[in-house]
Amino acid sequence: MESINEIKRDTLSALISQGQRGDGRGMFDYRAINVQGGILQNPEGSALVSIGKSQVMAGIKFDVAKPFPDRPKEGVLSTSAELLPLASHLFELGPPSDESIELARVVDRGIRSANIIDLGSFFIDDEKVLAVYIDLFILDHDGNLIDTAALAAMGALLSARMPKVEEGKIIRGEFTGKVPIKEKVVTCTFGKLGDKAFLDPSLDEEKGMDCRLTLATTPDHLCAAQKGGWGAVSEKDLMELFDISLEKGKALRALLGD
Amino acid sequence: MGNPAEKPALFANGRRVDGRGVEDVRPLKIVARVLNDAEGSAYIEWGKNRILAGVYGPRECIPRHDQSLYRAVVKCRYNMAPFSGAEEHGRSGPNRRSKEISKVIKEAFENVIISENFPKTEISIFVEVLQSDGGTRCAAVTAAAVALADAGIPMKDLISAVAVCKIDGTMAVDPGKEEDNFGESDMPIAFSPRTGEVLLFQMDGNLSREELSRGLELARNAAAKIREVQVEAIKKVYDEPKEDRFLLIG
């Protein structure tokens, strides 16, 4: 409803310009976060994460596949996202929307750039490598699906076990230990309205804000970023938000456990 | 159907492969009101099935040409997550099997939802299978009924569903995965428990008249027990009210 968005922007503007948020949070506070890892048995890895009222489930599945022609000795990593119609009255049925494609690619970029999985170790034989599929199932939408999905993907990877491979085939149900993950990548998504930035926008805030900035970080590096929406971000913003991301990253990693 | 060479003995000494008797339903747990945006929702764990149902509506019917001037249009989408199966990674989105299941579920609920109260609207039922373990369509119907009640959609009855199979010549209720693959018959059934009317009925395999009759009896008894779990789940929403809802997976 466009009219609702107009109201949201005005009310939001009034609050944000005074450094306040609709639900009483600080400008750089996350809503309550809950992580459940390894909760399904069929996928090789899984996790369910909620940030505030947003909920995302991630599943990890391995298959034997053909490698990419330009990387014949490396495993394949593929991330996809589904904004399920049951997650929001705003979601419609149909082919993957721009939003779901962007979400999947941003989460993927963080994981891939930080090189946290050694894809070289997934080589099996000529024309045969292990493919790892990360599927993000958006179950409930109350804003900041990117951070919720990224945390779910990371949680699922950390819970994942390497399947046993025999004669070029996967023996389902048998494993050879956990999937070696080198680092924990986390994302921090900020909203921007006017000249003020705030962390973890709720759905109401997303409806009224100008633009969104997501930063994916390892403990000390930036490994992926995405700006969405039509506003502008200053260089000073970028540096400040990078610092905040590193700081917030510590707490996020702690939630992911070991 | 599975590879006949690998078929295990499904029924021996009055016990099934997982130790159950012919009348025993697998462990079943339902939690209602687990999503925040959807008008109504329910989560079901049945055997190793993990299924989530969400309901929206009555809301404006889009596209407009689907609208009915006299009643709400009931829509249903049943979908399996790519990571839900025990074997390979599946494709995204509903395949032909999923579309067929969506249709039979929708038709079952069209019988009980009092749609005349809400002309020109749609009532949408969405079911997502997070993990599958045989009997997903019955679990889907059972969860969807709870989600509809959670949303306050007026209905003539709360539908319960269960499947019946024939294993090694004996009729048994609620087939597990192996029984689904290697059994001689599979018959999912949904009931309106108040009247005993059958609202969803599918079957494959071969059954004699006695076997059919016995199967219906087993299903009806099991459906009554399943209804108790549904009612418990709905009551719990009001006995233990929460402001924010979360899905917690055992």
Added chain:
Amino acid sequence: MPGEMVADRPERISYAYVDKGKTYSTVVGLFSEGKLVPLEGPYEPLPDDFIVGIVSEVRFSGYSVDTNSAYAAFLSSREIRERYEMGDAIFARITKTDETRSIELGDAKKLPEGRLVRVSAVKIPRIIGKKNSMVDMIRANTGCEVIAGRNGYVWIAGKGDSNLAEKAIRMIEAQAHTHGLTDRVAAYLKSQKKA
């Protein structure tokens, strides 16, 4: 529960239906004194209901208003003296509805600066309270005006602690069917009230 019997003979009860001489519920609700009160459900507009709406479109002869229902609501310019813009929040009375459920509004007034909370329509009576007791209590403890429309839209206005007002509303919504709620809400508001 849907399908549960509420009477042994045919009766005309809201939210129930008759089949073969007996009456059954269609909803999850409480049955007492011959009446069925649903615990959850969509808003069913009736004439003379007072609702909170948001102007969604300015049309030639009036306004389209979003009322949190599947049905469009129209406010004719002839019914009001003020002029509205898209996004304005109004408090209005339903003057007419028909079988196709289109709603006509009248007696509208614009609401002051504030924010919108969407709740389940069946909980609104509890949020208002007997003789406005609940909304009065929220106002006394937060400094905010709470205007609740029967359609489930609640408008929180004023410069007070709107956050606390919203939390109180959500608490009432979740526990609307319980006893002793008024006392619990009073205790909650007092404990959270800022100096």
